[in-house]
Amino acid sequence: MNRHALTFALPVFTGVLLVAIWYVVRLWILPESQRFLLPSPDAVLQAFSDKAPQLAAATASTALGALLGFGTAVVGSVILGLLLSLSPLVRAGLYPWLMALQLTPIIVLAPILILWVGPGLKSVVVITFLISFFPLVVNTTQGLVSTDRNLLDLFRMGRATRLQQMLQLRVPAALPYFFTGLRIAAALAPIGAISGDIFAGNSAGGQGGLGFLAVIYSAQFQIPALFATAIASCLLGFVFAGTVVWLSWLALRRWHDSYVPKDS
């Protein structure tokens, strides 16, 4: 079997093995009185099918919140990253406060944000923004200040302006760092949006997201539906992460070591 076929076959094999373990645990390890806690894979698939309209609407709502929060985090982090890269003094002044924001658990901030902006999509967007922003700004700034010293000297010898140096050297050189931050943030954004849904989700006007749906199914003890919600959340995460990996590939594939085959 060649390497590419193996790359596809191995995850499928692992998945089949996990489903088998799932059945074994349910049928032979859990006592009958507790089997309701772990519904069978076919029951989960059935719930996924039965609840498809609700799951689709909730996924769309969460995706919108995640996309808006993630998008504003990308724009904000690029602007702040550019500012931070211009001066070590600005970095020294702002970095500890960015760290403080990152280290404050979102669980504590969520009630405050709901009070400030109200429940629903706006809170979800703000929470997603906060959770995505830090890895983006840190990586973007790091990339912008890590430009090779010889390349900076080359631009000085070429009598480049500061704008030319920024646009033609620092920004492209920072792209690998930026995409690293983007990949981390893309994985966090749906988590942030779902967390936001749990705290601030609001079904009024059809805006309840996956987190909100999970809270409802949990209260109603619909455990297979809860599992189906988890699968929908996972799929949303894959779409976000996959899109960013694809964008990263598009931007870096021609020149960056991580995308160039070793034998080329």
Add this chain to the structure above:
Amino acid sequence: MSAPPPIIEVQSVTKRFGDDPARAPVLHSLTLRIEPGEFVSLIGPSGCGKSTLLRLIAGLAGPTSGRVLIENQPADTTPTERAFIFQEATLLPWLTVRDNTELLLKLRGTPTAQRRALATQLLALARIGHLVDRYPRQLSGGEKMRVSIARALMLEPSLLLLDEPFGALDELTREHLNEELLALRERSRWTALFVTHSVAEAVFLSTRIVILSAGSIAHDISIDLPFPRNAATREDPAFHALVAHTSRLLRQVDNALRAPSLRTECVTA
């Protein structure tokens, strides 16, 4: 009629890193004069000021005291065109060979057609005309350095500063590039200041070799081998004699530095 000014005049330059006056300077009251058309190699033990001197002449750093003049103008404001070739090829990995070669002229707003024509000509001279659409990741070390040389020559410099450009290459590639560098120089006669650790390379390329020791000039050796120089030059007994003579002087300098009383004078920049 007065004689033309030297292209490089280093006047009693001292360079110290950091604020501690007790720390030994990297360059110590160094004076050096280089005339237009010379090819001067700087050699000496590691960390004794060769690259620092090159950076001062490039205008990339300033002296702590003394003056560095390029055609009678301070190095940081002179209009004299200088190009710098670094130890690494320093190519932008996201640009093709052609775009890397044109980079410096693009920064200066030279029209595309003009810079493209010059790049095509220089890449052909550097024997990499067939690689114009490749990215640096797809080039060998020698090919990368050829691009770096072509990019520097795009500026049509009066003064070419080379900081150990061939140090990471294998011996054969290095010899080929030495010969090609001299062939390129035949066409436009820029003055060159070349830092190297290889005595044979310095003798082959240079009209003059300056041996630095602890931030000062220890020896200034004239290399009177005839031009053009090529592979046959390396077989010449005069070449071997000059290599042996220069190596002997370099060893003397190194031995003196290794003496306990002088060891602390060698400062790593």
